[in-house]
Amino acid sequence: MAARGVAIVGAGAFGLTHATAIDAHPELELRAVVGSTTESAARLADRFGVLHGGLDDVLADPSIDGVIIATPHATHLDLARRTLEAGKHVLVEKPLAVTTEECDALLAAEKTSAGRGMVGHLMRWAPAHRLARHLLDQGVVGDVVAAESRRVIPWNWAHRRPWHRSAAQGGGMWMVQGVHVLDQLCWLLDAWPDRIVGRSETRFHPEQDADDYGTALARFGTVPVSVTIAGIRQGATEIYTQITGTEATMRVSHRGDLFVDSGGGWEQHASQTADQWERTLRGELDAFAGVILGRSTGPDFAYGRHIVAAVEGVRRSQRSGRWEAIG
Template sequence: MISIGIIGAGNFSVKHIEAIRKLPSLRLKAICRRDPLALNHQKKTYGVEGYTDYKELLEDPTIDAVLIATPHHLHATIAITAAGAGKHILLEKPMASTWEDCLAINDACEKNNVKLMLGQVAQFSPAFVAAKKYLEAGELGVIHMARATSVSFWKHAERQDWHLTKNTGGGYLLSVAVHQLDLLCALIPSRVRGVYAMISNRFHRDEVDDGGIIILKFSDGQQASLHFSGFQNGVNQVDAELYGANGIIKISHSQGTYLGKNQKWELLPESYTENWMADALESEWKDFARAIELNRQPKVSGEHGLYVMEVLFAALTSSVSGKEVALPINFKSNSN
């Protein structure tokens, strides 16, 4: 049985805890959060040990792996320390708030021979899994173009202050739209080689972004776009479409994946579930556990995480310069 510690046990951690408790191969041993009252409540609710200092949690030799779900700018310090303590790591997205921190996290995990998995939970949704299976079978033919959309209410009740400041790694792209960027990078079967972006803060005028358009050019000629916005008033729209020689794939985590052919849409088998987030989190933890047990790379590896974050930071660089950025690229010390 793999013993788990959670560092950063905020509101979303409850969903992680529910997923962990469903899997017989995992056991939640301890949690860490800075709010002592909330920590005490979770300790009693789940019957686990609790810490306000993550270093004390990492000193427990019986803990095999940790979930890190803290503010983005803290990811690197905690993940590097956890790797040094020999703990396998499930790291919530984004990987980190700077390119240098992303590299340092991956290097620390490789050096200490621990598994690093990025919490791109959308890759485990039934809709994504069905789409990937269909694409890998070659049924769509050659993919020519793709479009992803991440449009949602930005300042909802659970939005934190650190999501709205640059020095804490805030902004809609890093916090939310990174999921759809990851989808494009994971499903299109060639590497991004050029990025052009226009990113702004038109909706709220905060110091961080809340909308933009990113154009991706791939090495095999595919083209893709990501449109994102954190609106003040509207209707959430999170989906993607891939256009191939033999049809269209339309992916919605909440509604399933549809195949478009001959002017008709058909729902792909096993692509829809009523509670996709719960099912995806359970699958995510199951894959993480299997990676540890079988000593293999997890589905969303550190290498894949670096790829996505390089594209993301290239987009931020392009938006500032007004020019297309070619990949791979050596970023300067302050990538964003």
């Protein structure tokens, strides 16, 4: 079967990451690049020997079956909706949109489109996370009784784009990093939280209006889950998810390490590998190829809306001081 044509909208660092992964994929072929400027699009397109132009050109090209949107969060609604209206499949990098209202607009557009939508919540394809989910499904930890996730990173304010620092444009820790945490918990626990209480604050960088710190406690059925996210000024990165069950405790880190303690100390089940990032991206593209070919689905728009709804629940809780339902 001939490779399916794909275009990338977004010629920044993640656009390059996607282009490199597509170039190595057996079922997808990069056909065009759209950038915020002609110069950025031309640089990326020339590197891979493909065309560059505007989104209208891409949407009118019958050789292009799918579009990957890797642009600032506030642009997702317009770009994804136009792509669906043109009848093409679309992969939107996380988060799906800035608000649940925008997510609803994309769900409505998908209903009348020949194209299908997918959200790039890609950490589920990281090798250590896939193994962790397998072990959980096998009952290695027993019945899950609690979980926690912590994501503390240097925010690198001076190197952040202006939209990263703007709440109105979908920036801040909850939308940039917190959505990763929520997705990982949903994926690993194979469950969805129905209530949440938490905070969203600007604690370390008063020069920006977007949040850089957050905490939350969510209920996944009867399982309590705690979350801490922080974009600190300086210090060490600490990213892990820990799940405690009746038989063991499991911890998986962003570096690709996976440990299980059944009472005799931590036993390592996975460690960092040189190709883990490539394998993660390959998993995401395999899923998108499945969407294009009609054989499978990745995280769909309804799922992406759930993640955004959880962030909105945190912000409502910040104002109300109470538990909030996740709608």
